[in-house]
Amino acid sequence: MFNNIGKKIKTLTVVCFVLVLIGVVVYGVVLMVTLRRQAWIGLLVIAGGFLACWISSFFLYGFGELIESSEKTAENTSLLLQKLKAPAKNVPASSSSFVKSAGNTEETWTCQYCDYKNPTVTSFCRNCQRSRY
Numbered sequence: 001m002f003n004n005i006g007k008k009i010k011t012l013t014v015v016c017f018v019l020v021l022i023g024v025v026v027y028g029v030v031l032m033v034t035l036r037r038q039a040w041i042g043l044l045v046i047a048g049g050f051l052a053c054w055i056s057s058f059f060l061y062g063f064g065e066l067i068e069s070s071e072k073t074a075e076n077t078s079l080l081l082q083k084l085k086a087p088a089k090n091v092p093a094s095s096s097s098f099v100k101s102a103g104n105t106e107e108t109w110t111c112q113y114c115d116y117k118n119p120t121v122t123s124f125c126r127n128c129q130r131s132r133y
């Protein structure tokens with residue numbers, strides 16, 4: 001019922017504009033017929049009514065347009081977020097596995113003399129004190 005309210009406001013504005021305009025024209029014509037000598041008053045009512053109606057419809061129509069565009073923006077933002085979230089799930093998984101595999105080879109080094117596994121931070125074997133290289 002309240003979905004797409006922006007479009008409904010815009011449609012309502014157009015309908016109201018047409019209805020009020022018809023009313024103004026009818027009232028103006030009636031005035032022109034009844035006030036024969038001051039027929040310009042009827043014309044003035046038509047012109048003034050048309051202007052007032054037209055200008056006030058700007059605001060309502062603009063309001064509808066604003067709601068419609070913000071609804072579209074919200075829709076686009078959620079779509080964009082979904083697209084951003086989908087690959088983001090894969091990136092940390094692959095990067096963490098990369099880090100892990102790199103870590104396994106680099107965390108320790110095996111001494112070429114005594115086969116002792118030393119941590120990377122050391123340059124000399126902790127078992128035989130010989131140089132790593």
Ligand SMILES: [Zn+2]
Pocket residue numbers: 111112113114115116125126127128129130
């Ligand atoms: Zn060693």
